[in-house]
Amino acid sequence: MIKSFMANGYKVFAGAPNFQDNTSQALSDLGVVTIEFPLQRTGLNPWKDLLSVLKIRNIIIKNEIDLLFPYTIKPVIYGSLAGRFTGTPVISLITGLGFTFSKSSIKARVLQKVTEVLYKLALSKNNAIIFQNSDDVALFREKGILNKNQNTHIVDGSGIHLERYPFRENNKVSDKIIFVFVARLIREKGADLFMDAAQKLKTEFPKAEFHIIGNIDNSPSSISPNRLSELNERKIITYHGFKKNVENYLTNSDVFVLPTYYREGIPRSILEALSIGMPIITTNTPGCKETVLRNENGILVEPKQLNELILGIRFFLENPAAIGPMGNRSRKLAEKRFNVDIINDMILKIINNNL
Structure with a gap:
Protein backbone atom coordinates (compact mmCIF):
# COMPACT_ATOMS: atom_id res chain seq x y z
CA MET A 1 0.00 0.00 0.00
CA ILE A 160 -2.32 -10.57 -1.01
CA HIS A 161 0.88 -10.28 -3.04
CA LEU A 162 0.39 -13.21 -5.42
CA GLU A 163 4.05 -13.39 -6.47
CA ARG A 164 5.29 -13.57 -2.87
CA TYR A 165 2.94 -16.49 -2.17
CA PRO A 166 3.25 -18.42 -5.45
CA PHE A 167 0.81 -21.13 -6.38
CA ARG A 168 1.95 -24.75 -6.14
CA GLU A 169 0.10 -27.74 -7.53
CA ASN A 170 -0.80 -30.29 -4.86
CA ASN A 171 -1.98 -33.65 -6.19
CA LYS A 172 -2.26 -35.29 -2.79
CA VAL A 173 -3.13 -38.98 -2.78
CA SER A 174 -1.47 -40.28 0.41
CA ASP A 175 -3.01 -40.31 3.88
CA LYS A 176 -0.22 -38.15 5.34
CA ILE A 177 -2.21 -34.92 5.37
CA ILE A 178 -0.56 -31.84 6.89
CA PHE A 179 -2.90 -29.30 8.51
CA VAL A 180 -1.49 -25.91 9.54
CA PHE A 181 -2.75 -23.18 11.87
CA VAL A 182 -1.15 -19.70 11.72
CA ALA A 183 -2.24 -16.99 14.18
CA ARG A 184 -1.64 -15.31 17.51
CA LEU A 185 -2.05 -18.09 20.04
CA ILE A 186 -5.17 -16.88 21.80
CA ARG A 187 -8.43 -18.71 22.44
CA GLU A 188 -10.47 -16.39 20.21
CA LYS A 189 -8.33 -17.32 17.20
CA GLY A 190 -9.28 -20.98 17.74
CA ALA A 191 -5.87 -22.28 18.86
CA ASP A 192 -7.34 -24.46 21.63
CA LEU A 193 -9.99 -25.81 19.27
CA PHE A 194 -7.32 -26.78 16.74
CA MET A 195 -5.37 -28.64 19.44
CA ASP A 196 -8.55 -30.33 20.70
CA ALA A 197 -9.32 -31.54 17.18
CA ALA A 198 -5.76 -32.84 16.76
CA GLN A 199 -6.05 -34.80 20.01
CA LYS A 200 -9.33 -36.36 18.91
CA LEU A 201 -8.13 -37.35 15.42
CA LYS A 202 -4.48 -38.31 15.92
CA THR A 203 -5.21 -41.78 17.28
CA GLU A 204 -7.46 -42.69 14.35
CA PHE A 205 -5.21 -41.01 11.76
CA PRO A 206 -1.65 -41.40 13.10
CA LYS A 207 -0.03 -40.19 9.86
CA ALA A 208 -1.88 -36.88 9.97
CA GLU A 209 0.18 -33.87 11.05
CA PHE A 210 -1.08 -30.77 12.85
CA HIS A 211 1.29 -27.78 12.73
CA ILE A 212 1.02 -24.53 14.69
CA ILE A 213 2.85 -21.30 13.81
CA GLY A 214 2.60 -18.21 16.00
CA ASN A 215 3.63 -16.48 19.19
CA ILE A 216 2.36 -17.19 22.67
CA ASP A 217 0.42 -14.01 23.36
CA ASN A 218 0.74 -12.05 26.61
CA SER A 219 -2.98 -11.26 26.75
CA PRO A 220 -5.42 -12.86 29.25
CA SER A 221 -6.79 -14.86 26.31
CA SER A 222 -3.48 -16.61 25.66
CA ILE A 223 -3.55 -20.39 25.45
CA SER A 224 -1.61 -22.48 27.99
CA PRO A 225 2.11 -22.71 27.11
CA ASN A 226 2.29 -25.90 29.17
CA ARG A 227 -0.42 -27.59 27.15
CA LEU A 228 1.22 -26.50 23.91
CA SER A 229 4.57 -27.97 25.03
CA GLU A 230 2.96 -31.19 26.23
CA LEU A 231 1.13 -31.81 22.93
CA ASN A 232 4.29 -30.95 21.02
CA GLU A 233 6.32 -33.45 23.07
CA ARG A 234 3.67 -36.13 22.51
CA LYS A 235 3.83 -35.39 18.75
CA ILE A 236 0.11 -34.66 18.60
CA ILE A 237 0.99 -31.22 17.25
CA THR A 238 4.18 -29.73 15.85
CA TYR A 239 4.86 -26.26 17.25
CA HIS A 240 7.16 -24.00 15.24
CA GLY A 241 6.90 -20.73 17.19
CA PHE A 242 6.91 -17.40 15.36
CA LYS A 243 8.18 -17.57 11.78
CA LYS A 244 8.79 -14.80 9.24
CA ASN A 245 8.95 -17.15 6.26
CA VAL A 246 5.41 -18.47 6.69
CA GLU A 247 5.07 -19.02 2.94
CA ASN A 248 7.60 -21.88 3.13
CA TYR A 249 5.53 -23.67 5.76
CA LEU A 250 2.29 -23.14 3.85
CA THR A 251 3.88 -24.47 0.66
CA ASN A 252 4.80 -27.69 2.47
CA SER A 253 1.36 -28.12 4.06
CA ASP A 254 -1.93 -29.35 2.62
CA VAL A 255 -4.90 -27.72 4.39
CA PHE A 256 -5.13 -24.37 6.21
CA VAL A 257 -7.23 -24.27 9.39
CA LEU A 258 -8.39 -21.14 11.27
CA PRO A 259 -11.34 -21.87 13.60
CA THR A 260 -11.49 -18.27 14.83
CA TYR A 261 -14.33 -16.52 16.61
CA TYR A 262 -12.36 -13.25 16.80
CA ARG A 263 -14.03 -10.40 14.83
CA GLU A 264 -11.75 -10.47 11.78
CA GLY A 265 -11.64 -8.05 8.86
CA ILE A 266 -10.44 -10.59 6.32
CA PRO A 267 -7.59 -12.61 7.86
CA ARG A 268 -4.32 -12.11 6.02
CA SER A 269 -3.26 -15.64 6.98
CA ILE A 270 -6.16 -17.09 4.99
CA LEU A 271 -5.31 -14.88 1.99
CA GLU A 272 -1.75 -16.23 2.05
CA ALA A 273 -3.08 -19.80 2.07
CA LEU A 274 -5.48 -19.02 -0.80
CA SER A 275 -2.66 -17.62 -2.91
CA ILE A 276 -0.48 -20.70 -2.41
CA GLY A 277 -3.42 -22.93 -3.34
CA MET A 278 -4.65 -24.52 -0.11
CA PRO A 279 -8.15 -25.64 0.84
CA ILE A 280 -9.46 -23.62 3.79
CA ILE A 281 -11.28 -24.71 6.94
CA THR A 282 -12.53 -21.66 8.82
CA THR A 283 -15.60 -20.32 10.59
CA ASN A 284 -18.85 -18.97 9.24
CA THR A 285 -18.11 -15.53 10.69
CA PRO A 286 -17.62 -12.00 9.31
CA GLY A 287 -14.40 -11.72 7.35
CA CYS A 288 -13.75 -15.45 7.22
CA LYS A 289 -16.83 -16.59 5.31
CA GLU A 290 -15.83 -14.29 2.43
CA THR A 291 -12.77 -16.48 1.77
CA VAL A 292 -14.61 -19.78 1.29
CA LEU A 293 -16.96 -20.87 -1.47
CA ARG A 294 -18.73 -23.74 0.29
CA ASN A 295 -17.49 -27.15 -0.85
CA GLU A 296 -15.55 -25.52 -3.72
CA ASN A 297 -12.36 -24.32 -2.04
CA GLY A 298 -13.00 -25.23 1.59
CA ILE A 299 -15.35 -25.84 4.48
CA LEU A 300 -17.09 -23.39 6.80
CA VAL A 301 -17.87 -24.48 10.37
CA GLU A 302 -19.82 -22.67 13.04
CA PRO A 303 -17.66 -20.89 15.65
CA LYS A 304 -16.73 -22.78 18.86
CA GLN A 305 -18.18 -26.02 17.48
CA LEU A 306 -15.46 -28.63 17.98
CA ASN A 307 -17.47 -31.46 16.44
CA GLU A 308 -17.99 -29.47 13.22
CA LEU A 309 -14.28 -28.66 13.09
CA ILE A 310 -13.41 -32.33 13.54
CA LEU A 311 -15.79 -33.28 10.72
CA GLY A 312 -14.21 -30.66 8.46
CA ILE A 313 -10.70 -31.98 9.11
CA ARG A 314 -11.91 -35.56 8.79
CA PHE A 315 -13.28 -34.82 5.32
CA PHE A 316 -9.79 -34.17 3.97
CA LEU A 317 -8.31 -37.13 5.87
CA GLU A 318 -10.86 -39.41 4.21
CA ASN A 319 -10.83 -37.61 0.83
CA PRO A 320 -7.23 -36.55 0.10
CA ALA A 321 -7.96 -36.38 -3.63
CA ALA A 322 -10.17 -33.34 -2.94
CA ILE A 323 -7.19 -31.28 -1.75
CA GLY A 324 -5.78 -30.56 -5.23
CA PRO A 325 -8.99 -29.35 -6.92
CA MET A 326 -10.03 -27.29 -3.88
CA GLY A 327 -6.57 -25.74 -3.69
CA ASN A 328 -6.77 -24.78 -7.37
CA ARG A 329 -10.07 -23.05 -6.70
CA SER A 330 -8.52 -21.15 -3.78
CA ARG A 331 -5.80 -19.73 -6.02
CA LYS A 332 -8.37 -18.63 -8.61
CA LEU A 333 -10.32 -16.87 -5.85
CA ALA A 334 -7.14 -15.09 -4.68
CA GLU A 335 -6.40 -13.93 -8.22
CA LYS A 336 -9.93 -12.74 -8.94
CA ARG A 337 -10.87 -11.09 -5.64
CA PHE A 338 -7.95 -10.65 -3.26
Missing part, protein backbone atom coordinates in the same frame (compact mmCIF):
# COMPACT_ATOMS: atom_id res chain seq x y z
CA ILE A 2 2.83 2.38 0.87
CA LYS A 3 4.52 1.66 -2.47
CA SER A 4 1.21 2.40 -4.22
CA PHE A 5 0.88 5.72 -2.39
CA MET A 6 4.39 6.75 -3.40
CA ALA A 7 3.95 5.64 -7.00
CA ASN A 8 0.94 7.96 -7.15
CA GLY A 9 2.84 11.01 -5.95
CA TYR A 10 2.27 10.91 -2.21
CA LYS A 11 5.01 11.50 0.34
CA VAL A 12 4.48 8.97 3.13
CA PHE A 13 5.07 9.29 6.86
CA ALA A 14 4.64 6.06 8.87
CA GLY A 15 3.74 6.54 12.52
CA ALA A 16 3.76 3.66 15.00
CA PRO A 17 5.01 2.71 18.46
CA ASN A 18 8.17 0.68 19.02
CA PHE A 19 9.64 0.44 15.53
CA GLN A 20 12.07 -2.43 15.22
CA ASP A 21 15.33 -1.44 13.54
CA ASN A 22 14.79 -3.70 10.52
CA THR A 23 11.26 -2.35 9.99
CA SER A 24 12.40 1.24 10.26
CA GLN A 25 15.28 0.59 7.86
CA ALA A 26 13.05 -1.16 5.31
CA LEU A 27 10.66 1.80 5.32
CA SER A 28 13.50 4.31 5.11
CA ASP A 29 14.87 2.44 2.10
CA LEU A 30 11.52 3.03 0.39
CA GLY A 31 11.76 6.76 1.11
CA VAL A 32 9.26 6.69 4.00
CA VAL A 33 9.72 8.97 7.02
CA THR A 34 9.21 6.89 10.19
CA ILE A 35 7.92 8.53 13.35
CA GLU A 36 7.47 6.83 16.72
CA PHE A 37 4.71 7.78 19.12
CA PRO A 38 3.45 6.16 22.34
CA LEU A 39 0.50 3.78 22.03
CA GLN A 40 -0.62 0.93 24.27
CA ARG A 41 -1.69 -2.04 22.15
CA THR A 42 -4.22 -3.25 24.72
CA GLY A 43 -6.24 -1.77 27.59
CA LEU A 44 -7.82 1.61 28.13
CA ASN A 45 -5.85 4.11 30.21
CA PRO A 46 -7.45 7.58 29.72
CA TRP A 47 -4.27 9.55 30.41
CA LYS A 48 -2.00 7.43 28.23
CA ASP A 49 -4.60 7.36 25.46
CA LEU A 50 -4.99 11.15 25.62
CA LEU A 51 -1.19 11.42 25.34
CA SER A 52 -1.37 9.31 22.15
CA VAL A 53 -3.95 11.67 20.64
CA LEU A 54 -1.84 14.72 21.49
CA LYS A 55 1.31 13.13 20.07
CA ILE A 56 -0.47 12.32 16.79
CA ARG A 57 -1.80 15.88 16.71
CA ASN A 58 1.73 17.23 17.12
CA ILE A 59 3.02 14.93 14.35
CA ILE A 60 0.31 16.22 11.99
CA ILE A 61 1.15 19.87 12.71
CA LYS A 62 4.95 19.49 12.67
CA ASN A 63 5.01 17.58 9.37
CA GLU A 64 2.14 19.48 7.70
CA ILE A 65 0.25 16.26 7.01
CA ASP A 66 -2.44 16.59 4.30
CA LEU A 67 -4.16 13.23 4.85
CA LEU A 68 -4.30 10.82 7.77
CA PHE A 69 -4.82 7.13 6.89
CA PRO A 70 -5.14 5.23 10.20
CA TYR A 71 -5.99 1.55 10.54
CA THR A 72 -6.67 -0.94 13.36
CA ILE A 73 -8.80 0.06 16.35
CA LYS A 74 -6.70 2.40 18.48
CA PRO A 75 -4.94 4.24 15.63
CA VAL A 76 -8.31 4.75 13.92
CA ILE A 77 -9.92 6.20 17.05
CA TYR A 78 -7.01 8.33 18.25
CA GLY A 79 -5.82 9.28 14.76
CA SER A 80 -9.33 10.36 13.77
CA LEU A 81 -9.64 12.49 16.90
CA ALA A 82 -6.24 14.09 16.24
CA GLY A 83 -7.24 14.79 12.64
CA ARG A 84 -10.46 16.37 13.85
CA PHE A 85 -8.54 18.67 16.24
CA THR A 86 -6.25 19.85 13.42
CA GLY A 87 -8.82 19.99 10.62
CA THR A 88 -6.91 17.32 8.68
CA PRO A 89 -8.82 15.00 6.29
CA VAL A 90 -9.05 11.44 7.64
CA ILE A 91 -9.84 8.29 5.69
CA SER A 92 -9.80 5.37 8.11
CA LEU A 93 -9.53 1.64 7.49
CA ILE A 94 -11.43 -0.73 9.81
CA THR A 95 -9.50 -4.01 9.61
CA GLY A 96 -11.87 -6.06 11.75
CA LEU A 97 -13.33 -5.48 15.19
CA GLY A 98 -11.08 -7.81 17.16
CA PHE A 99 -11.36 -9.13 20.70
CA THR A 100 -13.47 -6.15 21.80
CA PHE A 101 -16.43 -7.23 19.63
CA SER A 102 -15.97 -10.98 20.11
CA LYS A 103 -18.40 -11.20 23.08
CA SER A 104 -16.11 -13.94 24.41
CA SER A 105 -16.01 -12.59 27.99
CA ILE A 106 -17.52 -10.00 30.32
CA LYS A 107 -14.42 -7.87 29.76
CA ALA A 108 -14.96 -7.97 25.99
CA ARG A 109 -18.61 -6.92 26.37
CA VAL A 110 -17.68 -3.98 28.62
CA LEU A 111 -14.90 -2.90 26.26
CA GLN A 112 -17.33 -3.09 23.34
CA LYS A 113 -19.63 -0.52 24.96
CA VAL A 114 -16.72 1.85 25.61
CA THR A 115 -15.29 1.32 22.11
CA GLU A 116 -18.67 1.99 20.49
CA VAL A 117 -18.78 5.43 22.14
CA LEU A 118 -15.18 6.20 21.13
CA TYR A 119 -15.75 5.06 17.53
CA LYS A 120 -18.90 7.17 17.22
CA LEU A 121 -17.07 10.26 18.48
CA ALA A 122 -13.96 9.66 16.38
CA LEU A 123 -15.50 8.67 13.03
CA SER A 124 -18.21 11.31 12.85
CA LYS A 125 -16.10 13.80 10.85
CA ASN A 126 -14.03 11.38 8.74
CA ASN A 127 -14.02 11.97 4.99
CA ALA A 128 -14.54 8.25 4.41
CA ILE A 129 -14.46 4.98 6.34
CA ILE A 130 -13.25 1.81 4.63
CA PHE A 131 -14.34 -1.60 5.92
CA GLN A 132 -13.14 -5.08 4.97
CA ASN A 133 -16.52 -6.81 5.08
CA SER A 134 -20.18 -5.86 4.88
CA ASP A 135 -21.05 -7.36 8.29
CA ASP A 136 -18.89 -4.79 10.08
CA VAL A 137 -20.62 -1.93 8.23
CA ALA A 138 -24.01 -3.35 9.16
CA LEU A 139 -23.01 -3.73 12.83
CA PHE A 140 -21.71 -0.14 13.02
CA ARG A 141 -24.98 1.14 11.58
CA GLU A 142 -27.06 -1.08 13.87
CA LYS A 143 -25.16 0.19 16.93
CA GLY A 144 -25.56 3.81 15.83
CA ILE A 145 -21.79 4.29 15.48
CA LEU A 146 -22.33 5.55 11.93
CA ASN A 147 -25.02 7.98 10.90
CA LYS A 148 -26.98 7.43 7.71
CA ASN A 149 -25.01 10.07 5.79
CA GLN A 150 -21.52 8.81 6.53
CA ASN A 151 -19.38 7.85 3.56
CA THR A 152 -18.48 4.14 3.77
CA HIS A 153 -16.74 1.75 1.39
CA ILE A 154 -15.87 -1.96 1.42
CA VAL A 155 -12.69 -3.59 0.12
CA ASP A 156 -11.78 -7.27 0.25
CA GLY A 157 -9.22 -7.20 3.05
CA SER A 158 -5.68 -5.90 2.75
CA GLY A 159 -5.05 -8.04 -0.33
CA ASN A 339 -5.02 -9.58 -5.47
CA VAL A 340 -3.27 -6.76 -3.58
CA ASP A 341 -3.04 -4.66 -6.76
CA ILE A 342 -6.83 -4.70 -7.07
CA ILE A 343 -7.29 -3.76 -3.39
CA ASN A 344 -4.70 -0.95 -3.52
CA ASP A 345 -6.30 0.53 -6.66
CA MET A 346 -9.67 0.55 -4.92
CA ILE A 347 -8.25 2.29 -1.82
CA LEU A 348 -6.43 4.89 -3.93
CA LYS A 349 -9.64 5.67 -5.84
CA ILE A 350 -11.52 6.10 -2.55
CA ILE A 351 -8.81 8.44 -1.26
CA ASN A 352 -8.60 10.51 -4.44
CA ASN A 353 -12.38 10.84 -4.61
CA ASN A 354 -12.73 11.95 -0.98
CA LEU A 355 -10.05 14.58 -0.49
